[in-house]
Amino acid sequence: MLKRIHHAAIICSDYQVSRDFYTRILGLSIIAETYRAERASYKLDLALPDGSQIELFSFPDAPPRVSRPEAQGLRHLAFEVDDVSVCKAMLEAQGLAVEDVRMDELTGRRFVFFADPDDLPLELYEASPR
Incomplete structure (x- = not known):
């Protein structure tokens, strides 16, 4: 049934900083970049060499998520x-x-x-x- 992970979605706090990080520093290729005015949100589709993807989102006022130490999720x-x-x-x-x-x-x-x-x-x- 399941074959592989298609994508992971990440909501960032500063779109331009994260866009630069994932493209320039990590070297991921841009598939598509979309600004959704009705949501004041960007969606950036990024490709890894094996075909898997990262979706990078920006949402105004997205709440922070506890990450460390060893939070659930x-x-x-x-x-x-x-x-x-x-x-x-x-x-x-x-x-x-x-x-x-x-x-x-x-x-x-x-x-x-x-x-x-x-x-x-x-x-x-x-x-x-x-």
């Missing part, structure tokens, strides 16, 4: 990468604070956490060797 969004250390260095070169690289005890793969402009926890998770 979506814990974090993880992106698969070939080399965690290389990606970590690229993010740090853009001025982002990135946690230390850790090892997943269950899979033996490396991972690291950082945050988007609204403090949404994001993870880079190293692909398994081919």
Whole structure:
């Protein structure tokens, strides 16, 4: 029945800051950008190389969501990468604070956490060797 995750939707507090973060810093491609005047809201569809997407929304007066420590709900969004250390260095070169690289005890793969402009926890998770 379920095949894969099609998209994750994120509501941001500052549309232009988040747009810049996801496109320029993370390098996601824009599929479509729509301004919905009746809702005073932007919707930005972003593509990852595997075809999955992130929908970035802005809504006026959206309430903040408790994110840490370990609040209920979506814990974090993880992106698969070939080399965690290389990606970590690229993010740090853009001025982002990135946690230390850790090892997943269950899979033996490396991972690291950082945050988007609204403090949404994001993870880079190293692909398994081919």
